[in-house]
Amino acid sequence: MFTCDVASIDLTPLPLLSKDIATNASLLADTPVTEKSLLGIPHWLTQINQDMNRALERGVNIRQLVAARSGAIDELLIALFNWFELDKTDLALFATGGYGRGELSLYSDIDILLLSPDEIGADASGKIDRLVALLWDIGLEPALSVRSVNDALEASLDHTIASAQLEARLLIGNEALQDVPVQIVNKQWSPRKFFEVKIAEAKARYLQHNATEYNLEPNIKTAPGGLRDIHIIGWVTKRYFRVGKLYDLVQQNFLTEKEFDELNFAEGYLWQIRHYLHVLTGRNENKLLFDYQREIAQLMGYETQPDDQPNAAVERFMRDYYRCAMQISTLSEMLTNHYYETIIEPQLPDDERPKKQPINARFNQVGDQIAMAHHRVFAQHPDAILEMFLLMGQYGIKNVRTHTLRALKIAARGIDQVYRDNPAHQALFLANLKEQNYLFHRLRAMNRYGVLGSYIPAFAQVTGLMQYDLFHRYTVDAHTLFLIRILHRFTDPRFMKISHWSAPSFNVSSARKSWYWPPCSMILPKVAVATIVSLVKPSRLNFVWRMV
Helix, strand or coil: CCCCCCCCCCCCCCCCCCHHHHCCHHHCCCCCCCHHHHCCHHHHHHHHHHHHHHHHHCCCCHHHHHHHHHHHHHHHHHHHHHHCCHHHCCCEEEECHHHHCCCCCCCCCEEEEEEECCCCCHHHHHHHHHHHHHHHHCCCCEEEEEEEHHHHHHHCCCHHHHHHHHCCEEEEECHHHCCHHHHHHHHHCCHHHHHHHHHHHHHHHHHHCCCCCCCCCCECCCCCCCHHHHHHHHHHHHHHHCCCCCCHHHHCCCCCHHHHHHHHHHHHHHHHHHHHHHHHHCCCCCECCHHHHHHHHHHCCCCCCCCCCCCHHHHHHHHHHHHHHHHHHHHHHHHHHHHHHHHHHHHCCHHHCCCEEECCCCEEEECCEEEECCCCHHHHCCCHHHHHHHHHHHHCCCEECHHHHHHHHHHHCCCCHHHHHCHHHHHHHHHHHHCCCCHHHHHHHHHHCCHHHHHCHHHHHHCCCCCCCCCCCCCHHHHHHHHHHHHHHCCCHHHHHHCHHHCHHHCCCHHHHHHHHHHHHHHHHHHHHHHHHCCCCHHHHHHHHHHC
16 A cells, blocks of 8 residues: 565565576476475575564564565566466566555455456466466465456456456556556446445444454454555546556645554554554464564564553553554545545535534534634634534534534644633533533544544543453543443433333333432433543542532
């Protein structure tokens, strides 16, 4: 997804299939591939993995290593393509998917496409069979697709195949086919249709992982905040902007330099975790299981200090992972929404475009989103940071327009002690907690976009903080917000049927339920305030309780 210089990476050179040997007629064509002819390649693959481990220990950037391994596999596949005389056919060999992006971890899938302008003949088919057999024999386990152009047209109707073809990179062969995979995707998918299907895929993927970045054993590739959340930014934008690298989006003024730097750092962090997962398991493992976390923390350089608790190092590691995952998922959501608002939405028919309605001088409602009225709202009115969330509750708005979120993230970094001590700001914060409509969603948005952690620094300290055992399922910040959500449901008639007070086992009469319900509604704001403020200064709880 990003680019790097791999010149400083010194991997063991490819043996056996050097150019001289690959062009030696006595070793080509009908000579069966034997164990003797394989000698050297499996060892070479093991050796370059060891080279990568040593380079990482020396401090070489993981981004350079995944690109270097991709380059090494390029060299091998090109040599094998020539070895089996496929260069004498009209086939083209492409790297696709993550390999097409030039990103290979130790045991990553190696996605390749052999593309032919017409139906593949028997002679070429036989050579392909021998190539595939050799790849399996040397331990590469390729994900190989062999298609004619017509086959590729039909296959690309599957959006997962279309995504892989968007990343297609020609390695060797028929140069006339170089741009065909991407052209096929552009022909089969409109920008809007492709965007909608990828967003639907992302939502389904999130549900498979409980729609949270804070899973106890997260999948660093497919879980919320995983590598897939970065990939989806590339997929939807490549379909429209025709860019090859994520940094190209900065030059297109779609992505800011800071957002690029944040994604760049976060992706590198996940790649390093993935590298060590592959080292420990010896396979393409992406799930950060509980049993691996302590050892990977050590490999990542997290050390226990003399005055630490026994699990402090692994807990710091997981805290950093969770924060990284939240940053990725937040940016992914924001940037895909930005794509929709700036590229898809202007092309919609008038009756499908969201309508703008003024809320006050500072904010508008645009469809089901809130938006600042002009770009200097937060700079001119710092109280608007907290006012916006209050308005979301009062007007029943869950979502925020992207340009407003970008301005909000910048403004949140300016919240200091003077801001916190301002009585007007304190009143706005308490009003937010008293406003029960969408309370959990608003607090979660405050947390995701840096407002809650900036306004309550102690909350920032517990964001992503976990306890290393199988009993504590949630991080401290998630647990706190979920507690407020459950308490809030006691005031919501939709959840009365599942509350303890109305459960059949309690045999509580309707009159008794109605007696309990109003006090619960009155006490919730106090509990919400107390729960959050207790993180800041427990001694002030009595004072806050009286204020609400």
